[in-house]
Amino acid sequence: MNIILFAIPLFLSLILLELYLDWRAQKQTYRFNDAINSLNLGMMSQVMGLAYKTLQFSVYVLIFQHLAPWSLGTEALWVYLFAFVAYDFCYYWFHRISHEVNLFWAGHVVHHQSEEYNLSTALRQSSGGFFSFIFYLPLALIGIEPLVLLTVGSLNLVYQFWVHTRHINRMPDWYETVFVTPSNHRVHHAQNPIYMNKNHGGVFILWDRWFGTFQDELPEEPVIFGITKPLQSWNPIWANLDTYWALMKDSWRTGSLGDKFKVFFSKTGWRPADVRKQYPNKFANPYQQVKFDTPLNGAQKVYTFLQHLTLIALVLYFLLSAGSFSVVTIWTGAAVILFCLFCLGYYQQQRQRTNLLECVKNLALVLLAIYWFGAAATWPALGWLLLVSVALLRSSRGHSSDLLVQGRNS
Secondary structure, three states: OHHHHHHHHHHHHHHHHHHHHHHHHHOOOOHHHHHHHHHHHHHHHHHHHHHHHHHHHHHHHHHHHHHHHOOOOOOOHHHHHHHHHHHHHHHHHHHHHHOOOOHHOOOOOHHHHHOOOHHHHHOOOOOOOOHHHHHHHHHHHHHOOOOOOOHHHHHHHHHOOOOOOOOOOOOOOHHHEEEHHHHHHHHHHHOOOHOOOOOOOEOOOOHHHHHHHOOOOOOOOOOOEEEOOOOOOOOOOHHHHHHHHHHHHHHHHHHHHHHHHHHHHEEEEOOOHHHHHHHHOOOOOOOEEEEEEOOOOHHHHHHHHHHHHHHHHHHHHHHHHHHHHHHHHHHHHHHHHHHHHHHHHHOOOOOOOHHHHHHHHHHHHHHHHHHHHHHHHHHHHHHHHHHHHHHHHOOOOOOOOOOOOEEEOO
């Protein structure tokens, strides 16, 4: 059973609760475009996961079946407790390396691109961290059953959801000492120099304390969220490719044969000297942060939100039904969903010809509905197309193209 999939309604309910607390406390930890983009990236991660996680899990199963000297079984409670702790230990090293090596950072950076910090940030996950599974293969060698791995891995991710909030200040001291909390995980998402590459644990902060990567949240140093090279885009596909593309460009441009490979496996941020001199990076000063946003009028926000809800329903159906789909149906559905997510991000930025692209996207959704549900879906799908077309026309009034709204960090 996919625990993460069935936890999604709980996640969305808690996001609504946090929005209510924001409203009561006038805290404003959410921005419309940022939250929609984070949730879109979460959906994209789940859809892409169908393609490569099966292969990753198959490697684990093969190693367990042929190389594990014994099995710890699937019934005893102590097995799950041991596996839960062992999984988090492996997660710590995967997470730490993801912040310390260029190639692995490229597969993890998506989770840190948001310039806000709230429960929607927890769902902002990468679709490109393909090699993360190698860090968990030692668990197969010590006899942890594949079913147990899936269970404790899902529980680990569920735990990590609630720590992405600014509404909880500090937990009791004993809890702060042992477990990951909102306070010490806020540090992990900071771009302040003193906080960089700290607090990598998923459930237990003990690993960071023991291996020298712990940093407490300091009252005199407010956390500034985001990354030092801001993405400045709502395109979920580009969010996943941006850092990979930068590494490939550096590899292509350098004149050193060794550096063409070294750039991928060096410390995060390392670049060949000749490339760094000719193509210097522009880094933002975190203490002068200018948050990226694009202006949407009320009708455009309503249209974006309705499209987002439509995609949530579509993705949930896709994930729940994938077991009964053919390979062709899965890849067709995944391609249409990725196209729709790209279009929605494009619409949020109000780029040129965005309304034309929306029409193509909406037609693709109608055709997908008819493909999945047959003739019975034809008239509801056409009615939905008419409804969103009217909404799109109304939202296009007062259209302002390619205008960037920026607000300084408070």
